[in-house]
Amino acid sequence: MSTGHECSFCGHKDAEGPFGELHACSRCTLRIAALAELSDSSIDNVWSKDHEAQQDDQFDAFKKGVAAVIGGDAESHLRLAKAYREMGFYRDARSALVVVLRAAPPMRLQREALDLLLTPPILMIGGASNLIRSLAQ
Numbered sequence: 497m498s499t500g501h502e503c504s505f506c507g508h509k510d511a512e513g514p515f516g517e518l519h520a521c522s523r524c525t526l527r528i529a530a531l532a533e534l535s536d537s538s539i540d541n542v543w544s545k546d547h548e549a550q551q552d553d554q555f556d557a558f559k560k561g562v563a564a565v566i567g568g569d570a571e572s573h574l575r576l577a578k579a580y581r582e583m584g585f586y587r588d589a590r591s592a593l594v595v596v597l598r599a600a601p602p603m604r605l606q607r608e609a610l611d612l613l614l615t616p617p618i619l620m621i622g623g624a625s626n627l628i629r630s631l632a633q
């Protein structure tokens with residue numbers, strides 16, 4: 497069954513969305529997840545960096561505490577991602593969203609995760625076109 501939406505990345509006509517201004521097919525969703533878990537500079541023009549003020553040891557300890565109490569299922573990771581996003585921990589939010597994108601359905605959770613990953617503040621302003629370019633390579 498086709499959704500009728502064209503994937504913004506490969507043109508396949510069975511894409512979900514919109515997520516921000518983007519549609520994504522299931523194959524490209526996994527390619528986005530693979531990019532989103534990178535921590536090198538190749539994605540610096542796609543996703544936002546953490547707020548600098550929040551990279552100190554106190555916050556590190558806090559994050560470890562949160563990770564320890566949260567369950568391992570997709571729903572918990574989605575909640576965790578939203579909490580990180582609120583606090584400006586965009587890299588950690590991304591990691592949690594990647595877990596959701598790779599988890600088994602419900603698709604509802606994956607759609608919500610993609611929406612967070614493909615819209616600001618996690619996505620940079622202008623990040624959408626850079627992401628399309630990155631996946632085209």
Ligand SMILES: [Zn+2]
Nearest residue numbers: 503506521524
């Ligand atoms: Zn696609």
